[in-house]
Amino acid sequence: MPELVSDFALPPRFAAASIEDLLSGGRKLRRVFYEKALRYAGRDAPLARIGRAEPTVLRVVSGFAYRSCLVADGRRAILDVLLPGDFAGLDHIFLARPGEEITAANRVGYNELPSGEFRQLLADPQIGLYVMALMAETRWRGDRIAASLGRLDAMTRICVLLLDIHDRLRRRNLINRPTFNLPLTQEQIADHLGLTLVHVNRTLRRLREQKLVIVDRQVVIIMELEKLRSLAQGLPQPAELPDVDAPLQRLAPTVPWGGGAK
């Protein structure tokens, strides 16, 4: 049997056997969260704090947030960026106290469920399956930035980050052009990509000069989508979770870009 040479390029697919259960699990879970009040957190406000009382599971409805930690010498590492539709605190199923810090990057709307209540939902295997898929997706993202941090240079890392956020927003129908709002400071980008603020700035300038991506203020415009994609080749790819939210109204991010016209 001959080797399939270029099969690595194919994006991972979900096994047919699980898709049905997955989708209904996702719908059930969505329903539960929607019953909860919509809470808001202002910029830089914590959604979860290490060691605090009762941990909760939360779902971001609007805005960006990030998980982070502080290492020994006071530097910060941003482990993951949370977009509208993302869940966070799933490991609070097990933990008596939050083990990570979650912070709002801009004004974030979210729903929250006490972890005890969430744990009871898992009695339903379909919900359980969906939660596992969410956890798997988080891991894929984690693998992806780990590989980026370890093996890509600053320029490529930034491209991959922007590409990933684009794809995630696109898949959720939050955008429909290669342009979006990125409410992260250059310092936060640096902390996420293992760089310094200064070097992020320089690299963004070079990206602009090369007309690959334009990042001005918080507006990102991807000029060469396919070129970015080729830079990300070989990195772990998340399988695309079937979109549970498809029928919902779209949550377009505000794009301060000439008043939003056209």
Place this chain on the structure above:
Amino acid sequence: MPELVSDFALPPRFAAASIEDLLSGGRKLRRVFYEKALRYAGRDAPLARIGRAEPTVLRVVSGFAYRSCLVADGRRAILDVLLPGDFAGLDHIFLARPGEEITAANRVGYNELPSGEFRQLLADPQIGLYVMALMAETRWRGDRIAASLGRLDAMTRICVLLLDIHDRLRRRNLINRPTFNLPLTQEQIADHLGLTLVHVNRTLRRLREQKLVIVDRQVVIIMELEKLRSLAQGLPQPAELPDVDAPLQRLAPTVPWGGGAK
């Protein structure tokens, strides 16, 4: 209410509510895997390959393995190191084909379950809960190396890696002194930590000179355990999964160290 200043130092704890279910889930899962034949893979042999036919879930019984990917310019990134007792391929619950490469670092013994069969086990919520805990643990490890790669220098990264493997082996009662066998080449360590083989080598020498850790061949001797631990401060910590295997026989790794006397 005054801030608890140093609460971050406490290791995360499992919520009492879930421990019972977790343990019996783990025991059930263990039973299923033990019924399977023990397979072996020689050094550098793949346990799973990207895009191959039917994906499986597997459990390492002896030996070391690692998950890896190849990025665009041909460099390799080792995303995770698998020790005896670790599961791999849990995301094959969802995937039609394996999305990652798993390779044996030395001779590995393992049990294997077709992902379809594994999926059926999840009908049992206790097993489901345990699987989620396994996935959460993998994520914690992922967060930890991501933070290391992003914010620690070569020396500290190596210390954290050695400390982590030590702790994992220790927790599973595979060792009882700060000495163990690490069947990874310096190149593999480099690929895991985002360094080059040459720099790993130099750094190991400096660690030896400073009498922090001695790494000779594949034998690791940690001299200053507490100093290593202080270097890892602030990194995400995995909660310690209750040891399902406690009553089992211990699987001591061979330590080529003067014939194993003492």
Place this chain on the structure above:
DNA sequence: CGGCGGATTGAAGGGAATCAATGCTTGTGG
């Protein structure tokens, strides 16, 4: 207006990569 957080840019230094040889083990075969 002053102040502040974020962005931008310059100059200098350092940690890690790269290039290049040379040892050291181990396994294989004569």
Place this chain on the structure above:
DNA sequence: CCACAAGCATTGATTCCCTTCAATCCGCCG
């Protein structure tokens, strides 16, 4: 039993990507 090859480890010299330090600029808000 030794020769030889292959893989891994070790070490030196040089280069470069990124950091660090420092200053300036810009937009925003009270």
